[in-house]
Every structure is written in structure tokens, then in C-alpha cells.
Amino acid sequence: MIDLAQLRREPGVVTAALARRGVPRSSVDAIVQLDIEHRQRLQEAEALRAEIKDLSRRVALARRAHDDAQAQLLQATSRDLGERERVAAEATEAVAADLRAQLLMIPNLPAPEAPEGLDEGDNVEVRRWWVGVDEGAPFPTYQEHQRVAHWDVARELGILDLETGAKLAGSMFPLYRGDGARLLRALSFLALDRHRDAYEEIRPPSVALTETMMSTGHLPKSADDMYEVPRDDLWLIPTAEVPLTSMRRGEILEESELPIRLTALTACFRREAGAAGRDTRGLLRVHEFDKVELFAYCTPEQAEAAHADILARAEGLLRELGLTYRVLDLCAGDLGTSSARTIDLEVYSPGVDRWLEVSSVSWFRDFQARRANVRYRSAQGTQFVHTVNGSALAWARIWAALVETYRQADATVRLPEVLAPYFGELTIRPRS
């Protein structure tokens, strides 16, 4: 949620910042008007309530003085006032609800550093990495045997069974088997071990309450993109960001305990409603995938370093896996609702010849903290924390890039050495 006080103080600044990501001026103006109306009505209602409280006190005094006539009179006056107060309070609440609903639909202000632009075409490529780039090696020229889509590689090796996944849960719910399933497990274990030095491992619930989904900004805006369990007012989490951000919801943290850094391996569920029919082949876009998430609550001063650390860890894993990737600085218009700044990592997958998003490292400033009401006590008083998070990494597409990149001329897949402690024999052969 954006800061209403800031909107009052400098409406021009807020309007201009939001315009960078395509929010029309009228949406902001509507909120300013509602805020003015809300405060007017609030004052009226509160004045009435103050008067009622005063009358009540005087009733008590009259009673004590055994002046029953006076008490009766005061009670009658207060009763009439009570009716007016009820009406005023209802009107105030109606405006407040409207204001709240509209405010929840407003996305975060983009950071000044976020590039200009309205859609993904305007994202800025910051750098590319591939094996040997530091030694001056040119961009890899992939061999013919690497130019096989992962769904074909997987069929040869019997490590992915999309038909059975569809049979169980519908299309785009993958079922991995044999070495394919084991590879997924190895990747998660590798990542969690890499983050153990600084991030506490969490295994949160895979479902969240509506209130929890509100905190991160996934609701009310993105309801169509999530799986819902209405009977129990639950939603399947689209990312571990959701439970992690709400872990300390409503709390006031001590500055000394910040940054609080957490990591979690969870399944992530996404309906992909807006992308129906696009990238439906193989693992390019799936409804459920495993992901290791990195997250931190921090002070505004710590945010930049915390964001950089997550990005470095995500990139570090990609390098350890020897995968070619590029780094994208998302333009203002392509930022997620809650984000002020986001760096995406896209891995190059030679078989399908595409760049696949495998991580999104975001800085939310106090947008989520304001919604989740997570604050910390500092010398300057109590203020909202900043939250940052990023994937390290999302495995379905990594899995695809790995089997394509490491496919050998003899049609086996030879996995990178870094997986040896988790996978053992690194060659995946067709199942006999």
C-alpha cells in the first residue's frame, strides 16, 4: 500500500511516479478526493461521539447526586444524539471502505532508478553471463545435440511425464519421474545448503488466508491468477514470498534483529489466467513448480545490500550450474504490483532457443510492510520495515535448461559437477 500521508503531502510527486507505470491520474485524484471526504465525515462523527461521552459522564454525576430528573434528561438527549452518531459513523465507514478498496488497487511507486517504459519491451538488459565469459570466451555456440527441446530429451530419458501429470491434475501440472524427480530434489538441496550461512530455513504452509494474501499485494488485484479454496477461505501460495512476508505480520521488530533473512522451499501454484494458451509446451509455463525463495525484513538503509545479496546468490547458483543467463532491469511499467525495483534473471535454454525467467529479485520498500503492518523500533521512532525477496531459484525452467544444455552427442545428459554431492552419478541415461 502506498503512503496516504505522502499522497496528501506531495500529490504531484506520487501522481508523476505512478504515471511512469501507467496508472492514470484520475485514479490518484479519486483517492485524494475520497480522503478529503473521509476526514470531513470522520470529524463530524467524532464530534458527536465526544458529545455523547461527555453526556454519559454527566449522567454518572447526576446519578451520584441523586438528581434523577437531570439524569433522565441527559439520557434522552444522548439517545437522540446516538441516532445521529450512528448514521454519521456508517457514512464515514462507507467512505473509508471505498477509500481502502481503491488504495489497495494502487501499485507501488517505482524507484527512480527503475528504467523508463511501459511494457517488457522496455526492460533493460544489464549483462549476460556464460561459462568462460570472464576469460574472454565468446557467447556459446551450442551443438546440434543441444538443440533438442527438453520435452523431447525428457521423453528419450523417461524423466518427465506430462501426460500422466495432465491425467492427474490437468495440463501444465508436470509429473517428474526417476532421475527427473531426483534432479529436482538435488537442485533444492543444493540451493538450501548454499543459503544456510545467512538465511534461516523455513518450511511454511502451502496455503494462506485471504488476509495473508493481501499483505504481499497478491490480493485483491491478482485473484484470477491464484488457486482458491473458498470453503476454508484459503489460497494456494503462488510463491513463498506470501507466507514469509506475513510471518511477522502486525509485529514491531527491534532494529538490532534486522535484517531478518529467511529462505524457504515450497511448491508454487499459478493459474496463469492471463497467459492461457501461451508457452504451453513442456515446462515453459506450468501451474505448479518448486522454488527456493530468499527473503529479508530490513531497515531502509539495509535494503540495497539485502537486495544485492539475493541477486548475487541467485546468479551464483546459475554460474555454479554453468547455465547461460542474462540480467534484466525491469522498466517501471513491467514491475509487479508491489515492487519498486525488480531485477529478473533469464536463463538461456538452447533446445527451445529461448530466454526463460527463473528469478525475480524485488525491493518493495515499505509497500508490503504497510499492508502487513510490520514495523521496527529505531532511534527515529517506530517505522515500517522494508522487504526484499527473490527466487534462488525456480526449478522447472532450470530443469529444462539443464537437460537441454547438458545433452550429449550420445543422447545422454551429463549434469554439472556441482550436483555430484546431491545426485551421485551425473549421467542420466535412457531407462532400460
Added chain:
RNA sequence: GGAGGGAUGACAGAGCGGCCGAAUGUACCGGUCUUGAAAACCGGCGUGGGCUUGCCCACCGUGGGUUCAAAUCCCACUCCCUCCGCCA
């Protein structure tokens, strides 16, 4: 799923329907004393909102209700604890 008990400030723990936003203790902050520290003593110490910055309003698990007036009475729900049942 069934039966009972509970939910109050950072924590512990009081609170006949009427100066209760809330006693008291601990913790914390400032001061006195002390070579220093501890102890003792004195003072301070919840959050959010509105506006004429001194006042006003809201908040005692959540949501309703009764009343001139609710932490306190009534109803529903949620969570925690104990016991029974079921279960990976």
C-alpha cells in the same frame, strides 16, 4: 469431530457497567547516590487516527448486540491449552 478452560500493554498479571487507556510487578529509558557497577530511591514508559497542537477519537482475540455509558453483560466466530475420539 466431542467436552472443558483461557485470550488484557514488551512480558507477567489485576480489573462491583460510570474519570479504566487500563492497578501492580518485571523489563526498558532518564536522574539521585557510588571511584565504577549493583542495590536502593525519584521520574518516565502502548499503538494508530483527526484537527483549531492542545484537545478530541479509536483500540483490552475478531465481528455483532444490549445500554445514556461496555475490558466488564449477551450472541457468533477464531486461536491457544487440557481430556476423549479419529488419523499419516
